[in-house]
Amino acid sequence: MKFLKVRTYIISTLIIAVFLLLSAFDFTANEFTGYKYVGVTKCVGACHKTESQGRQFEIWKNSEHANAWETLGTEEADKIAREKGFNPPATDVPECVRCHVLGKIINPEELRNTFDKTEGVQCESCHGPGSDYMKMSIMKDSPKSIENGLLVYEHYEELCIKCHNEESPTFKGFEFDSYWSKISHQKP
Ligand code: HEC
Ligand code: HEC
Ligand code: HEC
Numbered sequence: 675m676k677f678l679k680v681r682t683y684i685i686s687t688l689i690i691a692v693f694l695l696l697s698a699f700d701f702t703a704n705e706f707t708g709y710k711y712v713g714v715t716k717c718v719g720a721c722h723k724t725e726s727q728g729r730q731f732e733i734w735k736n737s738e739h740a741n742a743w744e745t746l747g748t749e750e751a752d753k754i755a756r757e758k759g760f761n762p763p764a765t766d767v768p769e770c771v772r773c774h775v776l777g778k779i780i781n782p783e784e785l786r787n788t789f790d791k792t793e794g795v796q797c798e799s800c801h802g803p804g805s806d807y808m809k810m811s812i813m814k815d816s817p818k819s820i821e822n823g824l825l826v827y828e829h830y831e832e833l834c835i836k837c838h839n840e841e842s843p844t845f846k847g848f849e850f851d852s853y854w855s856k857i858s859h860q861k862p
Contacts, residue, residue, distance in 0.1 A: 712798070714793045714798075715788065718730070730859040773842060795837070831850045
């Protein structure tokens with residue numbers, strides 16, 4: 675009898691632990707941070723387009739990332755969505771929009787009205803929602819920016835493979851060096 679009670683106790687503790695663990699994972703999966711996405715036009719402003727800053731805007735605008743929404747608007751995209759069992763248009767399917775905009779399901783509460791999803795995969799899709807780090811005084815101070823939501827990566831590849839993976843219906847493989855060289859936009 676006593677043995678049974680101990681066992682029940684252990685089992686229920688385990689169940690609770692697993693449940694807590696799962697809800698913690700679920701939380702990170704949604705990544706609701708309280709910071710808001712402001713959109714590429716707000717990021718670029720007067721700064722990230724000059725030669726001395728590294729022309730980030732031009733490099734991004736000429737990349738496929740800036741076309742990611744248009745790509746979803748094509749007949750080919752609707753066909754892929756249908757084959758995957760979704761109801762086209764693909765631009766209305768959250769599972770398609772996920773990788774073609776933010777890298778996660780869009781939560782309208784996280785968007786400022788300046789954010790335009792039709793700009794596709796934009797600065798904040800990779801650098802994190804900018805509402806709190808976009809201020810010049812913060813942006814100039816790297817640790818402060820990170821405290822205010824700027825994401826940095828030790829290995830950039832971790833970021834890329836959030837979207838460049840087998841869950842993409844058209845996945846063609848991902849080779850970091852050659853892909854990064856197409857979009858690299860560091861400060862000179
Ligand atoms: C596909 C992901 C991605 C997109 C889109 C993107 N970036 Fe980046 N960006 C990176 C990565 C990765 C780095 C290098 C690592 C780092 O500094 O965190 C970087 C570096 C930078 C740097 C240079 C930091 C330095 O000191 O050299 C700036 C500035 C920057 N990005 C601004 C922008 C702006 C502005 C946009 C939009 C116009 C943009 N990025 C779009 C991923 C991205
Ligand atoms: C938020 C999701 C997302 C992230 C994060 C992301 N990408 Fe992409 N990337 C896409 C999508 C979607 C496309 C396809 C756009 C299209 O074809 O319209 C794409 C296309 C590309 C292309 C063009 C490929 C081609 O067929 O020519 C390159 C290069 C690229 N990404 C590099 C990177 C690198 C390097 C990183 C990491 C630093 C990265 N991407 C991170 C979503 C993402
Ligand atoms: C896991 C992230 C991810 C998801 C989910 C996703 N895509 Fe993509 N999509 C990408 C990436 C990355 C590319 C760039 C090519 C590649 O490597 O797959 C891309 C490219 C495309 C292309 C261009 C094809 C080409 O050869 O360049 C189309 C069309 C497309 N996606 C449609 C869709 C549709 C429709 C859905 C929903 C059923 C969807 N995608 C869901 C990441 C994703």
